[in-house]
Amino acid sequence: MTMGSSSLRIQSLQTALDCIKIDKVQGRYATTITCGLRKPMRTRRPSDGVLSTEAIQAVQSLKLAARNPSKLHQVFDSKLSRLLKDDLLDAFAELQRQQHLELALKVFEFIRKEAWYEPDQSLYGDLMLMFGKKKLIIEVENLLCELIKEGLKPDTRIYTELIGAYLKVDMIEKAMKTYDMMKASGCVPDELTLTIMIRNFESAGHEKLVAIIKNDCVEYLDSPKKFLKEVARKYPRRLRLNLV
Template sequence: MLSFSVGPCPRLQGRLPPLSLARPRAWSFHAPLRIQCGIRRAGARKPLWRDRVMSTEAIQVVQALKFAKVSSSSSFSPHRVDNVIDARFGRLLKADQLAVLDELQRQNEWQLALQVFAFVQKELWYKSDSALYGNLIFMLGKNKLIEQCEDLFSEFQKEKLQPDTRVYTEMIGAFLQANMVEKAMEKYKSMKELGTNPDKLTLTILIRNLEKVGLHDLASNVRKDCADFVEYPEKFLEKVDKNYPKRKSLKIV
């Protein structure tokens, strides 16, 4: 009977890399984020800044801020919140600070978000960012806090002189949320006069909401503007009409 012995080939010794018995690293995959702005359908908003899982420290700070928000008398306690911001939030890295800010907005904790944002503005790394302002105005607009929206808009003008399309769009959306159509149209007019072009989202928000409240003449004017600001305006308007069909009015005889 023939016997064989299996062992390393002398010719290959020293040429092959050593085998590793370590367990393969687990990878996590995240679906692409869908950024939303302006007036949209109801539903939880995906975090903007979280391209990774929040750190344990960031999660703990969010919980600590929410716990500090309500005192024993069940009223908002800004001093307790300030203490948490100074002692714990200020020690976070930039990425974690932004993650905390976005998570507070996602949970509609607008009071906490404004306090945290005020702290962020004092950080050495902070630079005026239209995305930050746009997110905050969107959050405040959902809660119909128009005065706070206008304050942020004015503050952004002081920091960056001229708001961009995103900030204008969120401001217009906030006015429409509060049924302040005249102010929304004034902001839209100012936007165009100052050379900031509306985009498809701006136009969709205006057309949808103006027609919703029966202001078809104003909506018609916005539709005409599509020829100046949108490539292939006919196709764009067809898509708007398909996604947001007009309600038919019933005549009772």
Template sequence: MAIRAFSRSKIPILASIFLQSLTKGPIKEASILALKPKTPLEDLNVQNPISGFRLYHDGRPRGPLWKGKKLIGKEALFVILGLKRFKDDEEKLQKFIKSHVLRLLKMDMVAVLTELERQHETVLAVKIFEVIKKQDWHTPDVFLYKDLIIALARCKKMDEAMKLWESMRKENLFPDSQTYTEVIRGFLNDGSPADAMNIYEDMIKSPDPPEELPFRILLKGLLPHPLLRNKVKKDFEELFPEKHAYDPPEEIFGRL
């Protein structure tokens, strides 16, 4: 019965070969051994993926989280947790800064500043930035200013952002296009188009040529202010003659 069922299967060629081997005699031991895999199971590495799949998860985090944590040392992580713990108590916070923050190496101190900016702990980030500026190894760095100003602007703390802006300019450091864009966006979101225009005028006078994105942000944010928008649009068309400034329909904002 088994031979009859096998002969009716969808693989007639294999069935015929199997039947011929049965008629010739018993299956030899060598033929059975030939069916064994060439690589023994004990030699397989279970950590190597098979057909694109891992056999098990080893518990380590994957992706950017794991890479980001490796860039921050244990001392820096301890300081970040301590700063966040005492941020509502100024006296304890200052003691913690003197006892732990000042002991950090240069790279760890910068890592603390960067992580606080990423977590939007801008008040603590400003305090760490002031500590960094007092270190002997510190030299004026536009990128330290840039990251902190952008973090403050995104948190709508424009007064603190402008204090750093003025300090940066006193050190003869010029912001880049991204910094101009985020500060202009921050003032527009804060409902201060006049302050946004002041930053715009500073951008026009910058030694670096302006880029297109800050103009786009202003043209969109100044729709309720046609006089200011027309000035920006005129400058945009002169600097980027091949680009087109979009004007919304008149029934939405009237004639611009």
């Protein structure tokens, strides 16, 4: 499946959740969320943060040719095809850093066709985070479906990116449904997942949902009181430490 702009249109927001084939979670949630998403979490190979000359030239050429399909095709043939694996991955990351998401997605399509490519959760997670920050939910869900089609099982980070994207656009029911799906799949919510949800729900004054998440802190964390104190210290607005 080509992941160009035309393929990012799906019938409804339910499609990606259906890919995981988890039963619908009962109940509805409605509120307004104000907190944003976190910064990217790099889980791929270590990097010194310095791009090679070849990677820099490839990024610059892609940006210059972005609005001309024929020139863009030439850049892929003349520049991208000659990059080593690490340089290609660096170019992909740099386009995301500069918020050129359409180009990053095209480079990701190119990467997936390389002989050395193996499905990688972290590459999908990076893109889901970037599209989520731009509130492009259909694109986030489409990436989830592609991840599953490649034989990957969503891990805690992937679920967290999806939850964060839903919270970014006030889709509370979707966020809670995804959270329940995460737990049902056997993935354990980590401190980042719980922090994002507590921050957003407290900011919106949705105390019942805060109570649910705090209750889960007791189940999933070794030191829930310490964790909640730290969250309250960093994000003091209306945060309370009651373990329900």
